[in-house]
Amino acid sequence: MSLNYVFEILPSLFQGAWLTLQIFFWTLVVSIPLGIVVSLGLTSKIRPLQWILEVYVWLMRGTPLLLQLIFVFYGLPIIGIVFQRYDAALVAFILNYAAYFAEIFRGGFQSVSVGQFEAARVLRLSYWQTIRKIIIPQVVKIVIPSIGNEVINLVKDSSLVYVIGLGDLLRAGNVATSRDVTLVPLLLVALIYLILVGICTLVLRRVEKRYSYFK
Amino acid sequence: MLEVKNLKKSFGDRVILDGVNLTVNDDEILCIVGPSGAGKTTLLRCITGLETPDSGTFLMNGQPFDPQGTKDSDRVIGVVFQDFNLFPNLSVMDNITLAPMMVLKETKKDAEKQAAQLLSELGLSTKGDLYPWQLSGGQKQRVAIARALAMKPKILCYDEPTSALDPNLRQEVAKIILNLKKSGMTQLVVTHDLDFAQEIADNLLKVKPID
Structure with a gap:
């Protein structure tokens, strides 16, 4: 394996990694808040809302993400809804991950004791003040490990965009491998994924530590 | 009455x-x-x-x-719960000042001054920066009392x-x-x-x- 070759293909791999990171970033930024909102709906007393959201979560978790990607990009145009490749990927990832996050947050909200809500209520804090100042920080602490799992999954799941023709990290490696008939690009791809996941793990540990000031 | x-x-x-x-x-x-x-x-x-x-x-x-x-x-009405129900994510001081600031719209300075007063009356002057898990049961209860009193019931x-x-x-x-x-x-x-x-x-x- 010549070092020259590595440097030759690295730019294209980085270009792919950049797309992977973009999908990763935007999916998290949108799907985590969306997941929180959905989880509040799942635990709300408004039955029809709860029911609709349960069906949504069931659909998203009950079918493969790969199918959802294909459905959004190749399926929806048949009924006149057309997305660009990149947008289709984001829509599918955000909807899918928000469902998982919603379930995680639902569990988190339900493990905060009723007494916390009651204490806030007799102090006359409003619902949103209670959620923001008291409940969310406790929920975040509870859900960090599970969120961490999903975040790491997302780094790797992002490679599924390959199927709708987006040039992500995996595609960049695969293209180089089949062109040059060598394993090196695939090994480099694996290495880059490992580094990305390693960084995520470190960041998550940091966040966990930040929340260790209370029990 | x-x-x-x-x-x-x-x-x-x-x-x-x-x-x-x-x-x-x-x-x-x-x-x-x-x-x-x-x-x-x-x-x-x-x-x-x-x-x-x-x-x-x-x-x-x-x-x-x-x-x-x-x-x-x-x-x-102010309430002191059986299990106190302090907010674990907030310091003793913040437990007491949260509602006066958010509900009564007191300034942070006023709320903290009042909280410090309450804490000292209840023998907790040195505990303001601690978190609920660092307190004994009796101390938690007194914080719960201070928190309720801060809303001037x-x-x-x-x-x-x-x-x-x-x-x-x-x-x-x-x-x-x-x-x-x-x-x-x-x-x-x-x-x-x-x-x-x-x-x-x-x-x-x-x-x-x-x-």
């Missing part, structure tokens, strides 16, 4: 409160005693707005108020103030409650502990389960 008139509450066809009347005079302590299942907690939860009564009237100094209401005139209610504490702390709690009475706080205490009630109460209300 708090008056509760003809308070009724059922869960399904189980009648818990069947026309309860009670009065707590200014600067006095009313203890509600009775065995578990007698509806003490339900009664307290109705007065503190955590449960919706089927019927009944609440008067504070002759003026009707809604325990679940959000108007200033409805904000007259006209009457302070306790749910089983002795039951989550070591038996030897009973005396401490009695002392705190009697001290608050001296400083002009009207208080309502729900307890199953008759000795404790007799020690602190100006008036006793005994409740029995309804057959």
Whole structure:
């Protein structure tokens, strides 16, 4: 394996990694808040809302993400809804991950004791003040490990965009491998994924530590 | 003076409160005693707005108020919970100042000044920066009292103030409650502990389960 070759293909791999990171970033930024909102709906007393959201979560978790990607990009145009490749990927990832996050947050909200809500209520804090100042920080602490799992999954799941023709990290490696008939690009791809996941793990540990000031 | 008139509450066809009347005079302590299942907690939860009564009237100094209401005139009751229910993610100081700042719109400076005052009266001056998990049971209870007092209630209610504490702390709690009475706080205490009630109460209300 010549070092020259590595440097030759690295730019294209980085270009792919950049797309992977973009999908990763935007999916998290949108799907985590969306997941929180959905989880509040799942635990709300408004039955029809709860029911609709349960069906949504069931659909998203009950079918493969790969199918959802294909459905959004190749399926929806048949009924006149057309997305660009990149947008289709984001829509599918955000909807899918928000469902998982919603379930995680639902569990988190339900493990905060009723007494916390009651204490806030007799102090006359409003619902949103209670959620923001008291409940969310406790929920975040509870859900960090599970969120961490999903975040790491997302780094790797992002490679599924390959199927709708987006040039992500995996595609960049695969293209180089089949062109040059060598394993090196695939090994480099694996290495880059490992580094990305390693960084995520470190960041998550940091966040966990930040929340260790209370029990 | 708090008056509760003809308070009724059922869960399904189980009648818990069947026309309860009670009065707590200014600067006095009313203890509600009775065995578990007698509806003490339900009664307290109705007065503190955590449960919706089927019927009944609440008067504070002759003026009707809604325990679940959000108007200033409805904000007259403070509560010290059995398990204290401090907010674990907030420091002692923030536990006390959160509601005065967010609800009463006090400035941080005013709220902290008042909280420091309350903490020192309750012997907790050095604990402001600690978090609830770093406190003993008795200290947590005193923080819960300070948190309730910071909202300037006209009457302070306790749910089983002795039951989550070591038996030897009973005396401490009695002392705190009697001290608050001296400083002009009207208080309502729900307890199953008759000795404790007799020690602190100006008036006793005994409740029995309804057959």
